[in-house]
Amino acid sequence: MINRTVLLPLMVAVFFFIGNSNSALAGTNCLSNGCHAKLTATKYLHGPVAAEMADVKACEMCHQPTGPACTKVKGGTFTLKSKGMCTLCHDKGTGTQHSKKQVEGKCLTCHDPHGSDVSPHMLRASRKELLKK
Numbered sequence: 001m002i003n004r005t006v007l008l009p010l011m012v013a014v015f016f017f018i019g020n021s022n023s024a025l026a027g028t029n030c031l032s033n034g035c036h037a038k039l040t041a042t043k044y045l046h047g048p049v050a051a052e053m054a055d056v057k058a059c060e061m062c063h064q065p066t067g068p069a070c071t072k073v074k075g076g077t078f079t080l081k082s083k084g085m086c087t088l089c090h091d092k093g094t095g096t097q098h099s100k101k102q103v104e105g106k107c108l109t110c111h112d113p114h115g116s117d118v119s120p121h122m123l124r125a126s127r128k129e130l131l132k133k
Contacts, residue, residue, distance in 0.1 A: 030059045042115030046122055049114050061088070062113065085113065109133075 030036050031052050039049055048058035062085050086107040107113075110130045111122045118126060 029055055029057065030063075039114045042112075043117045044120045044122065045115045046113060086111070 029052050031040055031049070032055075040053055045053075048061050051058035110124055112124050113122065116122045116124065118124070123130065
């Protein structure tokens with residue numbers, strides 16, 4: 001059994017290390033540097049956005065930075081067009097109620113690739129509202 005006099009300083013050291021390592025990472029990704037922080041304000045997050053929050057370089061799955069660091073001035077460019085972006089990871093209309101028209105690569109008409117407050121399926125609005133369009 002570990003002595004309490006050893007355990008307490010060990011725990012303090014671990015928390016100090018964790019706190020300092022996280023602060024060292026602050027501002028190192030697209031979400032923590034303030035440029036795109038609003039993307040994390042949705043109820044449901046798309047996998048790459050959630051991964052980026054954990055300091056995994058996931059934005060680059062769809063976006064290619066234009067320079068050594070993506071900045072407000074430099075911005076970023078898409079590596080794929082919107083039609084191909086979704087099908088890179090998702091099958092077309094996998095087990096869903098998509099019509100042929102919906103599956104023709106117009107995913108972003110109904111789905112937000114970053115997150116949604118409406119649905120875990122990243123819908124921009126309720127299905128009922130989207131079907132009216």
